[in-house]
Amino acid sequence: KQEVTQIPAALSVPEGENLVLNCSFTDSAIYNLQWFRQDPGKGLTSLLLIQSSQREQTSGRLNASLDKSSGRSTLYIAASQPGDSATYLCAVRPGNRGSTLGRLYFGRGTQLTVWP
Amino acid sequence: SQTIHQWPATLVQPVGSPLSLECTVEGTSNPNLYWYRQAAGRGLQLLFYSVGIGQISSEVPQNLSASRPQDRQFILSSKKLLLSDSGFYLCAWTKTLNWSYEQYFGPGTRLTVT
Numbered sequence: 001k002q003e004v005t006q007i008p009a010a011l012s013v014p015e016g017e018n019l020v021l022n023c024s025f026t027d028s029a030i031y032n033l034q035w036f037r038q039d040p041g042k043g044l045t046s047l048l049l050i051q052s053s054q055r056e057q058t059s060g061r062l063n064a065s066l067d068k069s070s071g072r073s074t075l076y077i078a079a080s081q082p083g084d085s086a087t088y089l090c091a092v093r094p095g096n097r098g099s100t101l102g103r104l105y106f107g108r109g110t111q112l113t114v115w116p
Numbered sequence: 117s118q119t120i121h122q123w124p125a126t127l128v129q130p131v132g133s134p135l136s137l138e139c140t141v142e143g144t145s146n147p148n149l150y151w152y153r154q155a156a157g158r159g160l161q162l163l164f165y166s167v168g169i170g171q172i173s174s175e176v177p178q179n180l181s182a183s184r185p186q187d188r189q190f191i192l193s194s195k196k197l198l199l200s201d202s203g204f205y206l207c208a209w210t211k212t213l214n215w216s217y218e219q220y221f222g223p224g225t226r227l228t229v230t
Contacts (some may be wrong), residue, residue, distance in 0.1 A: 034219060043122075043206055044221040051216070089160070093217060103150075104219055106160040 002027045002094050006107035013080055013114055021075040021110045023090030028071050034104065035064050035075050036089040044089065048075070080114045087111045118143035120222040122207050128228045135180075135194040137225050139207030142188065147209040149190040150219070151182055155203040166190060202229045 003026045013019055023033070032051045036044040048057045048064040050073070056065040063076040077084060091104040119142045129135060141147050151163040162175045164182035172182050179198060183191045190207055207222040 032217065036221075041204075041224075041226065043223045044208075046218060046220060049216060049218045091160075091219075103162060103165065104160075108159040 002030075002092060002105040004090060004092055004105050004107040006088075006090055006110050008110060009108065010111040011113070013112075015080060015082060015114055015116050017080050017114075018076070018078050019080055019112075021077070021088050021090075021112070023073040023075070023107055025071045025073075025092045025105070027094060028068050029095060030068060031093045031095055033064075033066055033073050034091045034093070035062075035073075036091065038087045038089060038109070040086075047088075077112075080112075082114050082116055084114050085112055118209075118220070120207060120209060120220060122205075122222040122225050124225060125223065126226045126228075128230060129197050130230055131199055132196045135192070135197050135201070135227070137192040137205055137207075137227075139190040139192075139222055140188055141209050144188070144209070144211060146187060147211060149184065150208040150210075151190065151192050152206040152208060153203045154206060154224075160206070164192070197229045199229050202227055 005024045007022045030052055034049045035047045037047050038044050048059055050057045050064055050066045052068055061078040066073045087109040089106055089109045091106045093104055121140050123138055149166045152160045153163055154160050164172055164174055166172050166184045169184055179194055181193050205225045208219050210217045210219050
């Protein structure tokens with residue numbers, strides 16, 4: 001069974017810092033990996049989706065990388081802002097398209113606090 | 117554009133009472149639909165998924181059930197709630213004719229069983 005681990009569980013940084021969130025998964029046979037953001041009491045917002053054949057994806061100040069062979073992904077946030085404060089979740093979709101049915105395995109998330 | 121709705125937003129129910137949570141998706145057809153639960157201090161747990169009307173697969177045996185009476189409607193139910201059913205319930209969908217399978221989530225329902 002796929003297991004997803006996120007480190008650190010919590011992170012507190014001053015505004016303006018560049019930071020890295022880590023995600024690791026036990027089974028490298030993934031279809032893709034998705035990073036989400038969750039604000040308190042809210043649903044999940046998709047940030048970035050990386051296909052298994054890709055090495056990285058970028059959206060604004062966010063950059064996600066994927067090293068499938070080593071079972072790792074990182075989410076890089078540049079020039080952090082207080083509005084970035086949220087929980088960031090990593091999820092992997094296993095196998096090939098024919099067998100996935102879109103099922104995701106989630107990590108427990110990294111709770112990020114960016115203070116002014 | 118596509119949107120996903122869940123209601124109610126919050127719910128407080130006594131132990132032993134029934135439950136019905138609803139999820140609807142707009143702007144797409146024949147989506148894959150999912151119910152997740154997020155309990156305090158735990159990760160997201162997939163409860164049910166559906167690839168079409170009347171087609172439900174269960175991931176975790178429990179006192180919950182799911183139904184899909186219409187293409188874009190997904191309902192989570194229980195006949196008798198337990199204290200352990202408390203949590204944040206999230207509905208999600210993916211496009212079935214899209215190779216990316218990117219998953220989108222609804223706003224969630226906070227359920228407290230007292």
